[in-house]
Every structure is written in structure tokens, then in C-alpha cells.
Amino acid sequence: MEIAPIVSDDLKKAYHALQAKQAPYRLLWDYYDGNQPLQYATRRMEQVFNKLDAKWNENWAAVVVDSVVDRMNITGFSIKDTSAKKILDAVWAGQNAGLDADRIHKAVAVCGEGYLIVSRDELNGAINMFANRPHLVHAFYSDDNPKEMEYAAKWWEVRDETHLTIYYNDHFEYYTAKGHRNDFTDPGAFRLDPEIPFEDNPYGQIPVFHFCVDTERVLGELTNVIPLNNAINKLFADEMVAAEYGAFKQRYIVSNADTAHLMNGPNEIWEIPGGTSGEEATQIGQFEATDLANYSNAINDIAGKIAVITRTPKHYLLQTGNDVSGEALLAMEAPLIKKVAKYNQRAEITWSEVASFILRLSGHTVPKEEIKIIWSDERTLQPLMESQSHKTNVEAGMPLVTQLRREGWSDDQLELMQKDKDELKAEMTTMGDLVTEKVQSKFSQGTPAETAPYVQQAQIP
Secondary structure, three states: OOOOOOOOHHHHHHHHHHHHHHHHHHHHHHHHHOOOOOOOOOHHHHHHHOOOOOOOOOOHHHHHHHHHHOOOOEEEEEOOOHHHHHHHHHHHHHOOHHHHHHHHHHHHHHHOEEEEEEEEOOOOOOEEEEEEOOOOEEEEEOOOOOOOEEEEEEEEEEOOEEEEEEEOOOEEEEEEEEOOOOOOOOHHHOEEOOOOOEEEOOOOOOOEEEEEOOOOOOOOOOOOHHHHHHHHHHHHHHHHHHHHHOOOOEEEEEOOOOOOOOOOOOOOOOOOOOOOOOOOOOEEEEEOOOOOHHHHHHHHHHHHHHHHHHOOOHHHHOOOOOOOOHHHHHHHHHHHHHHHHHHHHHHHHHHHHHHHHHHHHOOOOOOHHHOEEEEOOOOOOOHHHHHHHHHHHHHOOOOHHHHHHHOOOOHHHHHHHHHHHHHHHHHHHHHHHHHHHHHHHHHHOOOHHHOHHHHHHOOOO
């Protein structure tokens, strides 16, 4: 008789935590991707329309998520150690980490969390960065110190096997199980990998980085959107059914005459005899069409509720009619900007930890507190208002470089601007020297009357 293996408490927690994520996270991604089920008010309606080939839904969930993610863009890093910055920039560009950042930020907006795993290749020493979808990874924190990660777990499938790795600060544990993760319901299916059951952690810390807005309650943007999106899909389906069966005015005839030959179409003239004596008079009429505006008005009302609940500008979800001014647009987007700023602030903490870890693997010790993440400006910029703001701040004594850095300009962009400025200054100086030389030549030739225009041109600041 085979004796069941002893399953550690950490393995049990890891299995149950990962298993619990599968269904809810799959649902969240389905709603973001637009794979939303049709909604019916009664089971009878579901039975009637279940066999229809048409599928009606409106993907409002993606609008809410994308309005946040589209404004979360990392443009670079600010580090006093220039050599460390060059290494970090090279790793970031070589790993195409900007794409990983977009995936992580989207996962945080959809599911409430995202993960990045950083490793170093033992053969060539290259540093690898991999964004992982949150249903594959889970982080466990200390009850005593909620900011301290005790361990993390990741599972994935390769053909007919499921692999699970637990990351500790001092070592890694590797497990395998036969079959797909949905084939078993107990952590006892996992065994230590016979080839590599354990491995020392060469990094001295857990190489799993957890991105989230709130560590206590993992909630994304769609938690409160899905019920309202379901209501919109229900109304939209009703509108399509009404358009199919009730949007055209239906005519009726009450007559004893034969009406089989009557055709309903353009240029068709109906000749209908009146009723004979003693018979009911012939009647012709029509039923009123279903007013589809009732549905669209209700949909717009719910869309307005989505805008309020998620702090998404209403013009993202509704047709506002007339164009709005730049100042009005900024006011309408203010709640969204504050929300994005909170996302950036929370993500910046973890990205600084990632950057510090990468530099340590590269031989540079730079504390995360000394690494600043540069984000693109999350506001909708108005060129005229922006230039006026620059002018006002410069006149008040604020350096232009400080303003541009606040707006998300990277150090490379600032250096390029300074280089262009220096080249322009050198060009103007050269031009001034040429004019002065020409004036002196005129004086030496004894033609002072002709020098006045050149003297005036030579007064270049």
C-alpha cells in the first residue's frame, strides 16, 4: 500500500490560494476581453433565446480599465549614480520591460494585483524579467509584519504535468503533479521533483515582486463594474430583440375579402373592397413600433452610474454633445487623474524595489529610496495652457528643468534639451564673431560710414 506523502503547510496554502484564483480571475479577464454571457431577466427568456446565433453585449469593462492603464507609462529612471543608471536602462531596454510593465499594470487594474519574477541566467549572467498573470502566482505575507513577504508560489503546466515552485528567502522548493491543475483537487497530488527537489536561493531574497493597490483587499476596477455591465447587456439584448420584432410598424386588415394576394413592398398598391351590406366594415390600421429610445436611455443611465462609481470621465462612456473647453476637460478628468496617481504611487514602490534588485544582481548597490521612477504626465495636456504655466513658473523663479522633470521628462530627454541649447548658444556666438570680424574689416579699410549697419547687427545677446 502506497503511503501518502507528508504535505507541508506552505504547500497546502499555496495550492488552495492558487486554486481559488482560477475561476474568479478567468471571469474578470473574460469581461475585459468582451467574452461576456448574455443576460436574461427570467429563465424562460433564456430558454427561448439560448439557441440564437447572435451575441449582444457592450464591453464597458475594457473602457474603465484602459482609461487607467493608458495613463500609466514609465519613461525612465532617475539615479545619481550614472553608471548604475546606464546598466538599469540597458536591462530595461534589452528585456523590453516596458511591455512587461503594461501587462502588470493591466493585471492590477483588472484583478487587483500583478507579478514580476526576476532571475539571472547562470550561464551568461544575463538578467531576465517576466511578467506573470496573477492566477499563476501568489504571495504570502507575515502576520506579524504585513509588509514582509514570507514566501511566494507559482504554478504552470507543461504538457501533461503541473509544476509548482515555492520561493523562500534562503531556498526554492520544486514540486510536480501528473495531469492538469484542474484534474486534481488536493495538494497531495504534488511530489517533490525527483531531479531538483530543493535549490539554494542565490539572490538572498525572494525574486517575486507583487504589484497591487491594496494588499489587504485585492480588488480591481471591475469588481463593481460587472453587475452594471450585466444590466447593460440585458438591456442591449432586449433592444436588439425589440428591433427585430417590434421596431417596424405592423399593419392589420379586418375584412371578409380575400387578402392573400396583397404584397407589402414599395410601389405595391392595395385594392381592398369595402364590406357588403350586413357585414362588418373593412378596417385597416397599424400597431405602433417599439420605441428603442427607452432602452438606449436606460443604458446611458447605467453608464453614468459606472462613470461615477469608477471615477471614469463621462465623456469616455457617453456622448456629451458639444466639445468642451480645455479647462472643463481637466475638471472632468480630475477624479481619474487622482486615481491614476494613486496607482502610480503604489506601483512606484515596487518598481523601485525591482530596479534596486536588478542593480544588485549587476554588482551595484543602490537603495530603492535613491531610485526615482519617471512617469509620463497622466493629465490630458493642453499645449497653450502648458506653455502659459511654464512661462508663469519661470517668471516666478522655478527652473524649466524642474518643471519638465515633474511632467515626466527623462534624464536623457533633459540632457538632449541642454545639448541643443548649448549648440544653439554656440551657433549664435559664432554668428556674432563673424559679424564683429566683418565690422572690424570695414573699419580697417577706412569706411566708417558703412559700418553702422554692421555695428547694429553685432549687438546680439
